Amino acid sequence: MWPFSSYPELSLNQVADEYDFIIVGGGTAGAVLANRLSAQETNKVLLIERGPVADNWASRVPLLSSDFASDGSRTRRVLSTLQNNLGRPIELYTGSALGGTSRINQMLYGRGLPAEYDAWRDAGNPGWGWEDMKPYFLKSERALYSCDPSVHNTTGEWCNQSTENDGLAFPGFSYVIEASEYLGLPKIADINSPVHPAIGCGMLHFTRDQNQHRSSTYHAFLPVNLALERASRLHIVTRTEAIELIVNSELKSDKLTVEGVTLKSSITTEQRTVKARKEVILCGGPFGSPHLLMLSGIGPALHLKEKDIAVVKDIPAVGSNLQDHFGVSVAFEVPMSHSLLSLQKRPWIFFIELFKYLVFGTGLLLAPVLQMALFASSTLLDDEGLPKHKKATVKNENESNVLPDIEIMPVSVSSPKYFRTTVHGYYQMAYDSTDCPETNRGVFSFLNVLLHPQSKGTVRLSSANPSDPLVIDPQYLSNPSDYAPLRASLKLTLRLRDRMLKQGYPLKDFGVPDGEDDTSLDKFICKRNRTTYHYSSTCRMGPSNGKEDGGVVDEELFVHGFGNLRIADSSVFPWVLGTHLQAPTVAVAEKCADMILLRDLIS
Template sequence: MTRFDYIIVGAGTAGCVLANRLSRDAGTTVLLIEAGDHDTNPLITVPRGFSELLGDTTTAWHHPTRPFGPARQVEQWVRGKTLGGSSAVNGMVYNRGHRADYDALAGLGNPGWGWDEMLPVFTAIEDHELGASELRGAGGPLHISSAAGDDPLLEDVLAAGAGLGWRRTRDPNEADEERIGYAMATIRDGRRVSAAHAFLHPVADRPNLTVAVRTAVDEVVLDDGRAVGVRGRQDDRDVEYRATREVILSAGTLATPKLLQLSGIGDPEVLADAGVGVAVPSPRVGAGMREHRVFTAQFRLTEDLGYNRLLSTPEGQQQAMAEYQATGGGPMAAPSFDVIGFVKTRPELDRPDAQLHIAPFSMLPPEPGAAIEVERDPGVLCIAYPLRPDSRGTARITSADPDAPLDIDPGYLTTEHDRTTSADAFRIIRRLFGTEPLAARIERETAPGPQARTDEQIVEAGLLGGSAGYHAIGTAAMGPADADVVDSRLRVRGVAGLRVVDASVLPIMPSGNTNGPITALAWRAADMIRDDA
């Protein structure tokens, strides 16, 4: 049985950061475990290769949800299944959130997570193409670039946003005001910068760091109230590893609560129904989940602009890939969305409460678990969602069998705040696309269409034709109460030597995409882990 000081379960964003930071001490041994394989798929480095990666079960997990919405549809929640985790298959948009988000986190009784502590972490991590400033970092491991270009359609989007009073900005992370600009993205020289690329591969030759791929962890081994290791399967062979200091779960908002519950740490009723004995009663494991419900609008263009004509046929896709291979540019070098905006749904708010993403293409109706396909006729896509949703869902095991699917209740739009904010954010999309000079480019709204007018109709359209944001948090949330799953140092209550470091520990949503905040969370957590050693 192999022993390590630290065992990290999950080689996604948080796991790669932790492996880098904890293995800096040559006298500390670290095992990083990943259920997926090495990140050798060539599409991982191609930014707009993400649509194929998300549909490929060798690079992405597909987790079905409970039926929801008026049509009782089942949605597939997709997560990365390779070194780098979801950072290897995501849309690469880099947002951080702002002072109010982190100060609110600290204000809930979580000292050490306020903006004054977190801003230095972000600036240490970043290698920002706009250079260092009081709010940006340069020279760090994670390269951040702008999606800025000279596409006339996107320039009209920006001009229309400015016409609505939003500040056009080079760096959307700079200030927490109504603003619009080209997205910042984890891309360098036309290539994706995943967490594995930024944090793991540069240190992979450290003799004290071991990486185990194709290894599914089924259980945390507990001994007299302490986590002492993990059991699982590697290539269908049973394996067990022991930890002399800590087991750290970094498997994400879905897999981490699953592993806690399989190990007997969770709501006693949920565990009993699944046939799992209770080791540590912790009713909030798998509860408190928050996820963005993305509302989608698509528009037909009056001219042949955007990427549809190019990317809707095999010949055009080959042409785009040839351009990418020759120059490192073109549509394949862009993130999932080129332009982002942060807006207020009500003027009296003190900060934006909704986010927009715009891309110069439009999609065919999605097939569950399949790659994204674009339409033939020219179109443009805009999505919107509330930045800080307060509806709550759950992720619970259904069986003691580790291969059994989770019961995922998305909990979408169950609060009046989320329903009203979503409907108002969708109306802002229509205002944007009805503002010159962008309005002159628009022939008509193709999805959901003009029949969605009232709040109820818009919400129904968002449930039917929208999607998950892939930003779920909160299923092992930190807090000061005895009932909170982890404390402010991310230690699991009731078990010594067990910590959680991933999006599941966040009790509130940072304002924007979550990959950047999780990178910083893991960097900060590594300092806490070393201080506690």
């Protein structure tokens, strides 16, 4: 039906006075919940999204819709505080449209390892082990490739594809595969299968549909035909922000109750309160969910008092424990035709690739910025960055029970620093002038990602005014133990380079460490780095009396002390998983929906 049918979004003045369920945030998780809760014909559901629908042709093309190439209409950019160990703030990006960050990310579909979910369970969160979570990955998955039916589902709403079927877009990728196998990192047949090794080199899975469009959670769970079909019971209001939860503090039981949500239009001056008959579910993400809690007097009491906000519920962990996968990029010059930079520096290439995409559904507009990843454990690498037991079998490595703590992603460009520019009507990637090779050369890089950072940051209010920006401090590298895995990863990257050169691949050092001693590597880590947009844990799940400052939500995702307020997004992760967070966030939303519907059925 798209694009000829209008999407049935409402303005704030069209919203009803009361709903069974109010979902705050129509992003990656919120779109899933809106679909599942409104499937019951008796439920009246309101979905609130601060951004627009923003559904046009370019927003569906994988490359043109990604964060570093888009026009910014679906992106919210915020600047962190000055990072003491980096000497500068970091630009942080989240989605701001229906479907949230799934509208602008690199579309990576990764579940993570079973042992990590079992660790969640064992940390005081019953029902969150791998066997508990596996059905929720399967429920919505539609794998569009040949796969093991015991591991993948092919009938769900949310499409994903393996780059195994695409072919390798650039020569450098094939050299990486050979180099990794030579160095002792075997090929992983399916990075999302619990029966395959965790350490090695594997092709990535991407959320693209059968038409080679981006398969965001908006497109998968809230397409226009579904929204029209359920328009009487699913109301979707965009360009609207929730600014306060209305809490009944007159306790009639041992649990507080959220009676409604105060909403404010971002395009008019209108403001109103909508009541919730049953539950309010926050899906605002790791920045938005703690923001609304604190504005409503739910959070660290001392901080709230400093901002002249009446304390409704003292929960110290709200806005704390922020984690992200810190990334460090090592870059090399390569022939221009071996890099995605050719789209920018040779405009005719763009039009050739546009033709290939439109006619055949192939080519560089499928966003082959990266196609594979290497997973390794720094504890299994020697001082030179080589696997200690190069000839060890996969079985032996698995039996060590050592999880990978580093991910190395070969990338067909360098790390972009400035995005969202247009030239002659089409999208162009823009780079800092200090981060460009010679005019006639391309870039091939390796992004070294710290999978299990120990550093933790905070999200705090700058004032009690909902319009004022948050104070976000990721505190990158504040824990000194984060340096050692990154050093090991950089050395392994340089060994990959060495092997690729011996294979005859024309790499030329461009952005590499000055040396391999700790001082040189640490200097490089603090210079060439970036966020990977994997923010989590600011409303973490855990017992209220747990270690450190405890948790924010319990195992049913209820905010501690509340009987009808839940959170379902990556902010509830007890800690950041060692994978890309899109698929786990959807699984959390699926599980939350099931818990809500079961409770509703029983009551």
